[in-house]
Amino acid sequence: TQSTRPQRLLGAVQKNATRGDPCSVVKAIDHFCRHKEWAMNVGDEKGCILDSVVSEINPATVLELGTYCGYSTVRIASRLPPHAKLITLEFNPDFAVIARQVIAWAGVEEKVQLVEGASGDWIPKMKEQFGIKTFDLVFLDHWKDRYLPDTKLMEECGLLRKGSVLLADNVICPGTPEYLEYVRNSPRYESRYFKSHLEYTKVEDGLEKSVFLG
Numbered sequence: 001t002q003s004t005r006p007q008r009l010l011g012a013v014q015k016n017a018t019r020g021d022p023c024s025v026v027k028a029i030d031h032f033c034r035h036k037e038w039a040m041n042v043g044d045e046k047g048c049i050l051d052s053v054v055s056e057i058n059p060a061t062v063l064e065l066g067t068y069c070g071y072s073t074v075r076i077a078s079r080l081p082p083h084a085k086l087i088t089l090e091f092n093p094d095f096a097v098i099a100r101q102v103i104a105w106a107g108v109e110e111k112v113q114l115v116e117g118a119s120g121d122w123i124p125k126m127k128e129q130f131g132i133k134t135f136d137l138v139f140l141d142h143w144k145d146r147y148l149p150d151t152k153l154m155e156e157c158g159l160l161r162k163g164s165v166l167l168a169d170n171v172i173c174p175g176t177p178e179y180l181e182y183v184r185n186s187p188r189y190e191s192r193y194f195k196s197h198l199e200y201t202k203v204e205d206g207l208e209k210s211v212f213l214g
């Protein structure tokens, strides 16, 4: 039977990366996606911007919306301080199966809790289920039309504090126009655009970093 692209991506990790070495996992995925099959990882160029934002914040609590194969999960988790927690949410169970194996291969499973389900269902349950007070960093990388409603939901659920950072992928391609309009015009956010390219291509894309002002 035919394998899926995530399965082939996992194969490339298991063949080319060293167990317990997150950098080699990231490099193996980037090589696979650049030379074999494109896949919707944040990628190496935007990934460096993600890395710098994580290092700047040094977050104790991170929420990632959109795990896919775990590429950005590994990038973030490998830069977290000890005892920091990353909760990553994935809607597609087939993607989750692959992501768990990529996360384990990288050796960062201690810092990661992968949760399967929809953001609209899980965001209201974060506090009670995971003992989270607020998130220091949220990486938005799921359905582009959910960025805005989920941001409002996080505000309503008291999951953001003064200084919480939202970092959103794909604000140009595929694009998140309503979300951009909101964070750029709301007095409750200080927003900045990091121009880059769609992963593994020359197409423009970028990350929007928005600090919640409380």
Ligand SMILES: O=C(NCCCOCn1ccc2cnccc21)c1cc(-c2ccc(F)cc2)cc(O)c1O
Binding pocket: 040, 041, 042, 065, 066, 067, 089, 090, 091, 092, 117, 118, 119, 120, 141, 142, 143, 144, 146, 169, 170, 173, 174, 198, 199
């Ligand atoms: O679609 C994309 N990502 C989202 C996946 C589903 O996410 C669903 N999903 C994951 C948790 C989760 C929680 N609740 C609801 C839905 C939830 C996505 C797409 C592209 C892209 C760009 C150009 C193209 F020609 C084609 C595709 C690039 C990206 O970087 C992306 O991130």
Ligand SMILES: [Mg+2]
Binding pocket: 040, 041, 042, 141, 169, 170
């Ligand atoms: Mg993305």
